[in-house]
Amino acid sequence: MPRLDDRLKAVARQIRCGTHADIGSDHGHLLVALLKSGRIRRGIAIENKPQPLENSSRSLRGLNAEVRFADGFAGLSVGEVDSASLCGLGGETIVRILDAFPDRVPDRVVLQPNRRPEWVRRWAIRSGFHLMDEQIARGHWDYPVLSFQRLGSITDPAYGGLDHEAALLFGPLLMKRMPRLVHDRLAEERLYLRKLQRLGPESAARLRVIERVLSAAPAAERS
Known part of the structure; x- marks a missing residue:
């Protein structure tokens, strides 16, 4: 192009x-x-x-x-x-x-x-x-x-089987197609957010979702 x-x-x-x-x-x-x-x-x-x-x-x-x-x-x-x-x-x-x-x-x-x-x-x-x-x-x-x-x-099948809140934030098709890449990006963001001395309500909610997604990831992705 x-x-x-x-x-x-x-x-x-x-x-x-x-x-x-x-x-x-x-x-x-x-x-x-x-x-x-x-x-x-x-x-x-x-x-x-x-x-x-x-x-x-x-x-x-x-x-x-x-x-x-x-x-x-x-x-x-x-x-x-x-x-x-x-x-x-x-x-x-x-x-x-x-x-x-x-x-x-x-x-x-x-x-x-x-x-x-x-x-x-x-x-x-x-x-x-x-x-x-x-x-x-x-x-x-x-x-x-x-x-x-x-x-x-009708319900969008892209969100099927996923944490709905996480899929909205991070992309349902990305989470399904590139789970390792998404996992690595979320791990980096979690580290950044954890280092902040103070989180606003939106950032705190985002961190909770990230924690939930990473804790549910397969062991191979967490290693």
């Missing part, structure tokens, strides 16, 4: 459709890569700030794409796109954008929260979206890339 860092490459690999909208396109590079690689036929970039709007307009000039000045899904009509992406935002911000116009959110979404991915996973559960794929892209820190498909109110 041209001109993409590892984070956006991981996002791009999850997208293949007719019309795709990138919400908060920033520079438009994701849509450029998707269009030039043939993974989408048409792109729509949505921006609510003048400079990123100008950046995306410049990047996408001459391609089968449209750049719109709007706040999130307010810039789309119902059923206009096959899939959408929101990248590089906090989980709480992504959820706010998704909840603002739920009828305009397509059945397929790829979300890349920079923090608090559990907010995104909770949104998906209450909104009838199932977690289809979950990746970690390396960068300044680990970036989760989450792909969801709207499948209705």
Whole structure:
């Protein structure tokens, strides 16, 4: 994928459709890569700030794409796109954008929260979206890339057999597919949290979940 860092490459690999909208396109590079690689036929970039709007307009000039000045899904009509992406935002911000116009959110979404991915996973559960794929892209820190498909109110099987609270925090598919890697990362985080002289309520709750997951891990992973 041209001109993409590892984070956006991981996002791009999850997208293949007719019309795709990138919400908060920033520079438009994701849509450029998707269009030039043939993974989408048409792109729509949505921006609510003048400079990123100008950046995306410049990047996408001459391609089968449209750049719109709007706040999130307010810039789309119902059923206009096959899939959408929101990248590089906090989980709480992504959820706010998704909840603002739920009828305009397509059945397929790829979300890349920079923090608090559990907010995104909770949104998906209450909104009838199932977690289809979950990746970690390396960068300044680990970036989760989450792909969801709207499948209705039935229980998402991704969470089956797992500590539900831990799966929300750390990713159900990651816990199943890469248990040793997840275990090692949680062990590092536990060590860091234990060294802090004082923990806020959120960090203390997170540490309790980590302790529970690590204590339940197989002996081979604890060694």
